[in-house]
Amino acid sequence: MKYRPLALLGALLLSTGLVACSSSGDEQGAGGPTVLDVWLMRDSVSEAFQKEFEAGFEKDHPDIDVKIQIQEWEGIGEKVTAALASNDAPDVIEVGNTQVAQYAQSGGLTDFTEKVGDLGGDSWLKGLAEPGAWEGKQYGIPYYAANRVVIYRTDLFQQAGIDATTIKTRDQWLAATGKLDKDGVQGIYLPGQNWFALAGFIWDEGGQLATQENGRWKGGLDSPEAMRAMEFYKRLQALGKGPKDSDEARPLQAEVMAEGRIAQIIATPGGANAIAQSNPGLKGKLGFFPIPGKTADTPGSVLTGGSDLVVPSVAEHQDEAYAFIKALTGDAWQTKLALAMSYVPNRTTLAGAVASDPGAAAMAVGAAEGHATPSTPQWAAVEAKNPIKDYMTAVLTGRDAKAEAAKASRSITTTLRSGS
Known part of the structure; x- marks a missing residue:
């Protein structure tokens, strides 16, 4: 799909x-x-x-x-x-x-x-x-x-003694991914600019990409909730070798997983078909589970x-x-x-x-x-410029998270108010 x-x-x-x-x-x-x-x-x-x-x-x-x-x-x-x-x-x-x-x-x-x-x-x-x-x-x-799910290698999970059906929380996900990330296998391939995944983590924390008050929009990446989400993203991204300065399309993450040493990616299920087409040896070795949430009773939020x-x-x-x-x-x-x-x-x-x-x-x-993304016609202009990606790369490469979040939020605010 x-x-x-x-x-x-x-x-x-x-x-x-x-x-x-x-x-x-x-x-x-x-x-x-x-x-x-x-x-x-x-x-x-x-x-x-x-x-x-x-x-x-x-x-x-x-x-x-x-x-x-x-x-x-x-x-x-x-x-x-x-x-x-x-x-x-x-x-x-x-x-x-x-x-x-x-x-x-x-x-x-x-x-x-x-x-x-x-x-x-x-x-x-x-x-x-x-x-x-x-x-x-x-x-x-x-x-x-x-929406996005986790596509995973069933054989690599089995070899590591991990039952994917038991992964219900973020902490369980981190533990399993860390166990997979060894012996030449990447626990997860997560490029640094997958802002779709970050958005889900922000919603899990109770934050928003942008908020509206008295008819005026304001970027929300500098809220405590959004910053906690970015910290989780950083921990998860570190359990693999995904590039910090590009998104899931550069290179296509399905093609990267098809190379054979990636345990998981975050993608729509149709990505499994692309993986198997590139590497027929993986046909029948790919499974799916919902992105885990903070607690076992609630799955992770998704865009x-x-x-x-x-x-x-x-x-x-x-x-x-x-x-x-x-x-x-x-x-x-x-x-x-x-x-x-x-x-x-x-x-x-x-x-x-x-x-x-x-x-x-x-x-x-x-x-x-x-x-969904903020319901405003100006959100399309935010995505075109996409300061969220730049913010993510800045944090993952060691720059001050608070300052970069404030900078990205200002950019979002300016763009959303441009049509007012």
């Missing part, structure tokens, strides 16, 4: 010529069904699932003809921005969960606040639901989720990736769009989607749907403690 970008920068102004929006020319003929134009993202659904859903939905709604267009993630921010500003937008659009705020800010999305109860919103994953809201109103409807479904306010078929969203995000089709795509369903009550898939099941446990 590919991990979705957690935020994409959208252009403020773009010519509408870039957009292939809904096809008003395909409207129903006299007495024919309403054509519902839908944009879903690449790898959001398989071809088989798409056909099954369309057939099932149209059987239940014979007055609606669903036309799904698969979109690419590259450049989608600009394309959606242009669609929302046009008079010919698609009826339903899949967007990254942390993109909703920037689109809602423009006033271009339909408000579903009064429909939350009807859609079963009381059990939505908060990592999808919270970023789908803007200024107290719900615009994005949770679609599916993905929730995934998607929400939105409806442009200019979309012509509002009722039909709502019917589509209600079906695709409801229990029956969420269960089928999770099994077909190894995703985490959009609600906690469906976690058992992926029990037969070890990677997805581990994700589902963590998803219950899922969080």
